[in-house]
Amino acid sequence: MRRSPAFELFRYAVIVLAIAITLVPIAWMASMAFKPIAEWQATGNNLTWWPKNPTLDNFRFIFGESSTELIVALERTAAKPILASLLASVFGTLIAMAAGSAAAYGLSRFKAGGNLPLALIQLRLFPPMAVMIPVMIMWAFLKLNDTWWGLALVYGIVTLPFAFWLMKTFFDEMPREIEEAALVEGCSRFRVFLKVTLPMMAAPLASSALFVFILNWSDYLIALLLTTREWVTIPVYMASLSSSMTGQLYGAKAALGLIAAVPPIIAGIAIQKHLVRGLTFGALKQ
Amino acid sequence: MTSIRLDTLTKKFGAFSAIRTMDLEVHDGEFMALLGPSGCGKSTTMNIIAGMERPTSGRVLFGDRDISNVPMTRRGVGFVFQNYAIFTHMTVRQNLAYGLKARGTAGAETDRRVGAIADFLQLTPFLDQPSAKLSVNILQRIAIGRSAIVEPSIFLLDEPLSNVDAAFRAVMRTELKHLQRQFRQTMVYVTHDQLEAMTMADRIAVMDHGVLQQVGTPLEVYNNPVNIFVARFIGSPGMNLLPATLVELGGRLHADLGKAGLSRALTAPLAAAARGQKSRDVWFGFRPEELSVAADTAGLTLAVTFIERIGSRTIAHFDAGGVAVKGVFENDVALQAGSTAHVVAQEQSVRLFDRATGQAIVGD
Numbered sequence: 001m002r003r004s005p006a007f008e009l010f011r012y013a014v015i016v017l018a019i020a021i022t023l024v025p026i027a028w029m030a031s032m033a034f035k036p037i038a039e040w041q042a043t044g045n046n047l048t049w050w051p052k053n054p055t056l057d058n059f060r061f062i063f064g065e066s067s068t069e070l071i072v073a074l075e076r077t078a079a080k081p082i083l084a085s086l087l088a089s090v091f092g093t094l095i096a097m098a099a100g101s102a103a104a105y106g107l108s109r110f111k112a113g114g115n116l117p118l119a120l121i122q123l124r125l126f127p128p129m130a131v132m133i134p135v136m137i138m139w140a141f142l143k144l145n146d147t148w149w150g151l152a153l154v155y156g157i158v159t160l161p162f163a164f165w166l167m168k169t170f171f172d173e174m175p176r177e178i179e180e181a182a183l184v185e186g187c188s189r190f191r192v193f194l195k196v197t198l199p200m201m202a203a204p205l206a207s208s209a210l211f212v213f214i215l216n217w218s219d220y221l222i223a224l225l226l227t228t229r230e231w232v233t234i235p236v237y238m239a240s241l242s243s244s245m246t247g248q249l250y251g252a253k254a255a256l257g258l259i260a261a262v263p264p265i266i267a268g269i270a271i272q273k274h275l276v277r278g279l280t281f282g283a284l285k286q
Numbered sequence: 287m288t289s290i291r292l293d294t295l296t297k298k299f300g301a302f303s304a305i306r307t308m309d310l311e312v313h314d315g316e317f318m319a320l321l322g323p324s325g326c327g328k329s330t331t332m333n334i335i336a337g338m339e340r341p342t343s344g345r346v347l348f349g350d351r352d353i354s355n356v357p358m359t360r361r362g363v364g365f366v367f368q369n370y371a372i373f374t375h376m377t378v379r380q381n382l383a384y385g386l387k388a389r390g391t392a393g394a395e396t397d398r399r400v401g402a403i404a405d406f407l408q409l410t411p412f413l414d415q416p417s418a419k420l421s422v423n424i425l426q427r428i429a430i431g432r433s434a435i436v437e438p439s440i441f442l443l444d445e446p447l448s449n450v451d452a453a454f455r456a457v458m459r460t461e462l463k464h465l466q467r468q469f470r471q472t473m474v475y476v477t478h479d480q481l482e483a484m485t486m487a488d489r490i491a492v493m494d495h496g497v498l499q500q501v502g503t504p505l506e507v508y509n510n511p512v513n514i515f516v517a518r519f520i521g522s523p524g525m526n527l528l529p530a531t532l533v534e535l536g537g538r539l540h541a542d543l544g545k546a547g548l549s550r551a552l553t554a555p556l557a558a559a560a561r562g563q564k565s566r567d568v569w570f571g572f573r574p575e576e577l578s579v580a581a582d583t584a585g586l587t588l589a590v591t592f593i594e595r596i597g598s599r600t601i602a603h604f605d606a607g608g609v610a611v612k613g614v615f616e617n618d619v620a621l622q623a624g625s626t627a628h629v630v631a632q633e634q635s636v637r638l639f640d641r642a643t644g645q646a647i648v649g650d
Contacts (some may be wrong), residue, residue, distance in 0.1 A: 183359050185385040188359065191388075
């Protein structure tokens with residue numbers, strides 16, 4: 001079909017706008033991370049897109065170097081929150097993926113579990129906040145408050161339905177004949193699962209795990225309620241980056257934000273091949 | 287080598303009966319085709335033989351051994367799926383070697399047999415390629431090789447050629463038959479394509495709506511269908527069936543075909559069998575290939591609706607008082623659409639079926 005030039009122009013305008021809305025804030029953050037205090041505090045006509053005097057001061061600051069200009073010394077550095085975020089998100093993802101895909105496999109192949117899918121959708125339907133107060137009380141009682149493992153456990157539970165539904169769709173789309181072919185050849189169920197099902201599901205597993213990881217990595221509210229001092233995560237720590245003297249420390253926040261963006265990007269690039277395959281899984285003929 | 291016996295097999299999915307009381311024996315080393323339209327229960331039968339489904343009642347025996355309770359992993363059958371079920375994360379070689387590896391065959395022996403089967407199926411050039419991107423034709427050959435390599439005594443194929451292209455299908459028909467001749471496996475072949483069944487099978491089992499209709503050699507099933515379903519289903523086009531009333535005329539039995547006129551006198555054995563029936567109402571059946579154009583106006587009078595000329599053959603479509611009739615002729619025929627034709631169905635080829643039950647009326 002031939003489209004009119006006006007329509008083509010409009011189409012590209014929409015695409016450019018969509019890209020701009022997505023990327024401009026990220027570019028702004030990246031730029032701000034390298035600006036000295038005078039530049040990131042600037043307003044009005046002094047506002048600059050590119051840092052005039054690029055500096056790593058913001059990064060040095062959040063990792064503990066005191067800043068003379070800010071007259072602020074941080075009570076704690078960003079190192080521990082980064083570790084907390086990594087541990088809680090990675091283990092939360094592992095819990096969600098292990099339990100979620102095992103449940104999805106059982107349900108997809110053996111129709112086990114009855115109403116489990118609906119129950120899991122309900123878990124996803126009501127906001128996690130609705131249950132967080134009881135969870136806080138339980139976690140306090142179990143001494144899981146303010147620990148990365150306590151947080152990882154909650155992350156695992158909250159993102160479990162997500163992992164389950166993604167994986168169930170993928171398992172449903174994998175032809176069961178492939179497993180039956182291996183079974184007929186005399187392999188045990190478990191061996192077939194290890195040698196045939198898992199390798200063939202590598203792409204869907206990788207892409208689902210990435211989605212789940214990003215959900216966990218970007219959580220703020222749960223971490224805010226369940227961690228107080230020792231194991232606060234990046235988003236919670238970031239919110240605390242302000243001082244009574246200068247207000248919000250945007251430069252430091254931007255620097256931390258840039259660091260926080262690294263793991264999902266690395267993971268995304270590492271599994272890019274799988275990501276595309278995972279997103280189109282089932283669209284291709286086997 | 288093993289025979290397969292299905293003993294009063296039934297399978298229900300909820301209220302739906304997929305297989306109704308089926309008895310079938312596949313002899314040792316025999317090539318049996320399970321033929322029928324989609325949803326007739328042929329694939330379900332196959333899955334029960336392989337152990338992927340459990341029968342609702344009845345038994346499956348390999349030789350004298352009841353294997354109804356043996357899980358599929360230990361039945362030792364070869365199974366080729368319609369959608370190949372290739373392990374796409376492995377190379378062609380790994381796919382072929384899979385069954386041998388699962389059985390713990392030694393490495394050197396595995397290599398030798400992979401080489402041999404790859405040679406037989408012309409897969410040698412692809413052996414070390416990843417199997418994910420190969421063409422459908424090659425995938426299906428890999429699937430056949432993967433099952434054949436362990437030399438199973440029972441080989442089950444579920445519509446293996448329905449996804450491959452027409453030219454390759456013709457090649458594979460020959461190769462599969464050759465494979466079976468070479469290894470003498472007991473082979474069960476599910477298909478809805480009667481050409482595959484007719485060309486490859488020693489015997490054909492025709493199924494419809496979960497009921498086994500007829501078992502016999504391709505020619506038996508073609509020449510002497512036991513009911514109108516088999517008559518219509520086998521043959522391309524299927525048997526012509528015209529509603530008729532039997533009438534005595536000068537001491538001989540004829541079929542009154544209404545508007546189309548009166549048939550020639552039935553052969554003596556058929557007439558004897560037909561006289562033994564209570565009802566006079568029958569289906570008058572004959573193969574399209576057994577129709578010839580009469581030189582005079584003596585034969586059946588049919589209106590010619592249209593003529594298909596497909597090179598080697600000519601298919602003429604007739605109308606016999608609202609019933610479609612087809613005739614297949616070796617050469618071109620001097621018939622015009624819109625005209626009236628006088629045709630004769632060879633006496634020897636005429637088959638009669640009871641109009642109430644659809645069952646064949648068979649003479650001695």
